[in-house]
Amino acid sequence: MxxxxxxxxxxxxxxxxxxTPLFTCPSCGIEDGVLDVQYDYDxxxxxxxxxxxxxSGLRSMWRYLPLLPIEQPALLPPLSVGWTPLYNSASxxxxxxxxxxxxxxxxxxPTASFKDRASAVGVVKAKEAGATRIACASTGNAASSLAGxxxxxxxxxxxxxxxxxxEAKVAQLLVYGAQVFSVEGSYDxxxxxxxxxxxxxxxxxxxxxxNPYLIEGKKTVSLELVEQIIEQYxxxxxxxxxxxxxxxxxxxxxxxxxxxxxxxxxxxxxxKLLGVQADGCQPFCRAFATDxxxxxxxxxxxxxxxxVGYPRNFQKALRAVRQSGGAFIAVTDQAxxxxxxxxxxxxxxxxxxxxxxxxxxxxxxxASGIIGQDAIAAVLSTGNGLxxxxxxxxxxxxxxxxxxxxSAVSHREGAKTDV
Amino acid sequence: MxxxxxxxxxxxxxxxxxxTPLFTCPSCGIEDGVLDVQYDYDxxxxxxxxxxxxxSGLRSMWRYLPLLPIEQPALLPPLSVGWTPLYNSASxxxxxxxxxxxxxxxxxxPTASFKDRASAVGVVKAKEAGATRIACASTGNAASSLAGxxxxxxxxxxxxxxxxxxEAKVAQLLVYGAQVFSVEGSYDxxxxxxxxxxxxxxxxxxxxxxNPYLIEGKKTVSLELVEQIIEQYxxxxxxxxxxxxxxxxxxxxxxxxxxxxxxxxxxxxxxKLLGVQADGCQPFCRAFATDxxxxxxxxxxxxxxxxVGYPRNFQKALRAVRQSGGAFIAVTDQAxxxxxxxxxxxxxxxxxxxxxxxxxxxxxxxASGIIGQDAIAAVLSTGNGLxxxxxxxxxxxxxxxxxxxxSAVSHREGAKTDV
Numbered sequence: 001m002x003x004x005x006x007x008x009x010x011x012x013x014x015x016x017x018x019x020t021p022l023f024t025c026p027s028c029g030i031e032d033g034v035l036d037v038q039y040d041y042d043x044x045x046x047x048x049x050x051x052x053x054x055x056s057g058l059r060s061m062w063r064y065l066p067l068l069p070i071e072q073p074a075l076l077p078p079l080s081v082g083w084t085p086l087y088n089s090a091s092x093x094x095x096x097x098x099x100x101x102x103x104x105x106x107x108x109x110p111t112a113s114f115k116d117r118a119s120a121v122g123v124v125k126a127k128e129a130g131a132t133r134i135a136c137a138s139t140g141n142a143a144s145s146l147a148g149x150x151x152x153x154x155x156x157x158x159x160x161x162x163x164x165x166x167e168a169k170v171a172q173l174l175v176y177g178a179q180v181f182s183v184e185g186s187y188d189x190x191x192x193x194x195x196x197x198x199x200x201x202x203x204x205x206x207x208x209x210x211n212p213y214l215i216e217g218k219k220t221v222s223l224e225l226v227e228q229i230i231e232q233y234x235x236x237x238x239x240x241x242x243x244x245x246x247x248x249x250x251x252x253x254x255x256x257x258x259x260x261x262x263x264x265x266x267x268x269x270x271x272k273l274l275g276v277q278a279d280g281c282q283p284f285c286r287a288f289a290t291d292x293x294x295x296x297x298x299x300x301x302x303x304x305x306x307x308v309g310y311p312r313n314f315q316k317a318l319r320a321v322r323q324s325g326g327a328f329i330a331v332t333d334q335a336x337x338x339x340x341x342x343x344x345x346x347x348x349x350x351x352x353x354x355x356x357x358x359x360x361x362x363x364x365x366x367a368s369g370i371i372g373q374d375a376i377a378a379v380l381s382t383g384n385g386l387x388x389x390x391x392x393x394x395x396x397x398x399x400x401x402x403x404x405x406x407s408a409v410s411h412r413e414g415a416k417t418d419v
Numbered sequence: 420m421x422x423x424x425x426x427x428x429x430x431x432x433x434x435x436x437x438x439t440p441l442f443t444c445p446s447c448g449i450e451d452g453v454l455d456v457q458y459d460y461d462x463x464x465x466x467x468x469x470x471x472x473x474x475s476g477l478r479s480m481w482r483y484l485p486l487l488p489i490e491q492p493a494l495l496p497p498l499s500v501g502w503t504p505l506y507n508s509a510s511x512x513x514x515x516x517x518x519x520x521x522x523x524x525x526x527x528x529p530t531a532s533f534k535d536r537a538s539a540v541g542v543v544k545a546k547e548a549g550a551t552r553i554a555c556a557s558t559g560n561a562a563s564s565l566a567g568x569x570x571x572x573x574x575x576x577x578x579x580x581x582x583x584x585x586e587a588k589v590a591q592l593l594v595y596g597a598q599v600f601s602v603e604g605s606y607d608x609x610x611x612x613x614x615x616x617x618x619x620x621x622x623x624x625x626x627x628x629x630n631p632y633l634i635e636g637k638k639t640v641s642l643e644l645v646e647q648i649i650e651q652y653x654x655x656x657x658x659x660x661x662x663x664x665x666x667x668x669x670x671x672x673x674x675x676x677x678x679x680x681x682x683x684x685x686x687x688x689x690x691k692l693l694g695v696q697a698d699g700c701q702p703f704c705r706a707f708a709t710d711x712x713x714x715x716x717x718x719x720x721x722x723x724x725x726x727v728g729y730p731r732n733f734q735k736a737l738r739a740v741r742q743s744g745g746a747f748i749a750v751t752d753q754a755x756x757x758x759x760x761x762x763x764x765x766x767x768x769x770x771x772x773x774x775x776x777x778x779x780x781x782x783x784x785x786a787s788g789i790i791g792q793d794a795i796a797a798v799l800s801t802g803n804g805l806x807x808x809x810x811x812x813x814x815x816x817x818x819x820x821x822x823x824x825x826s827a828v829s830h831r832e833g834a835k836t837d838v
Contacts, residue, residue, distance in 0.1 A: 087499075177760070386805040398593075
């Protein structure tokens, strides 16, 4: 039994029972009618009292079972997901110009990205619904994460990728045993085909844009962050949390987790959210600075995981940043590559470009006066740098070529500064 | 203060005080005179009693501080290393033909490989020795791991790579901020140059072949394995532990950890070790089957992390396998690629080829009657598959190409078996 009270449409507020088979509100449609899972927080508070927050019990995202929409815990996949390390790095704080800096290394999840939190919930909900196959359309971390968790749950998976999908990412899907369709067409065509095929064959659709349960997995990163700061850092909570933004589901999930920890008494004051986008793809920044309306944008950035010109969780994300009193900011690809390097060299966390973008965003926000120099900030490194070694090569430069003689080393020794 | 009693030469037995600056025995030389760190196990037993093994305390390799040669715990790097997940996978056991199968996912370490356990100790010992720079020669996981931990410890690092080192691995080193010399010559020339430069400039040499402390980090994988089996699996210990073998230091470390847990009363009976090599590079298999003498071999396998024709820890590794009553076995590259796939599809652990080799070894050992079908086996997946996506592509095959039409999906749906 879960503590889910009901689901509610984020636009019209209409509620649906906890066991509704619906994903979206029939009145508001697939674009605006995303449903939000709501809990009986009084009951949750009785089993999760804040004074017992001492990181006892399970060290995975499943320690937050009372705040998850799981009806049958026996179906949880065996992979160890969540409870990723949270570091406080004085040298990274120095590089960014803030007083103190937390970095949560989500690349330490089973398939090396934050998306594992969503996929872990997705495969359980699919099995609870009696599905015999789970599907998604993606070429990125959502797909590889789904493939990994489907393997762990012994649930067949079908993944639709556009024909231009990078070979290495497709290989990861195939290694985990997913059925992979390379669709002769664009990403949008692959996405539409996945929707149609899921409907036609009764497959479970793992897609954060339409599925209300996946964000519940994503929010666990905030639940952990709050508990880890209580346990490891004497409750010195951040003033700002920076999150890279693509379709908007991640930052909306981060916000939901923070709000819940506030309701439950773990977190005394809500931080502000900094939504970070790439210069070449910034529909949120544009909307935030103007009328709050979505104008689909081009998607020209090497941070592929946030190259989303038409964000599917636009309203939820924009609302989260506004409620927090935060801001959106855009950074150049070069600033992202720089952040990838100085984060590895100071905090020893190797991020993929989309994970480094939010770090570059903090530096930019300090420079422009949005974040004060006396602020405590937190960033989420959402994916492991090994996911995109091409960008790492772009960022890191070349080795020094020498003949195999000691004189060649001594000639250079001491001339190099390492960070 | 540590519990180190002394260091002893593994060949002549001569002992040296705990604070000796020596790495190898002056009488036996660099090849045979590797030193072994010895502890006061009675004193360790008083602070690490087996009946308190309930995985309380730190969940990292530092929980075993009484069994590590660390004099100044204040110098421990902040990265969260060790306490990697241990899974029991019935479906992988089925694929291998054994009764029960444990897999420890070492790819979940900070730089995505088992070598982090050694590097973590290496940077502490370097700082304790007052070194201002740490060095190694390698193109593989030892190098990227050292680069990551040197960054975490704010200790400058110099790494010598042969000119043919793969671009992606060199990029990882540079991202972490190491000084990287690309040596115009072979790996052996890079190795010799590193030795000379370390001696000439007083750099600390992180090299398992000559440095007695790194194996102490490696052994922690066994300490964890034993405690995790007590905690998670009711003490159902394995009959066999399979380890992929390159220079021999890893399997020697695994054995040392097991022996220590036996001495301390955690592990009632020592398992047998299965040393696994690639068909194209099997000096240990040859020596084990014949006179026990090392004949340098060629190194022709795609499992680059164990492609070591001249193993630097030959005696220690051979002795460990013999003492355990175990065996060596060789597997083909195709068997390694097969293991990479079926491990990802059953246990949802994505390994690099060298990590999958030991898994292929268990299957081969069952087929040849070395391991019985009623045996409990354990394997170490020593590195994340993202370290070598080229091999993953070789292993995983191609996606199914279709036009963006539902009829193209329905035509194929159901025809595919996923595992």
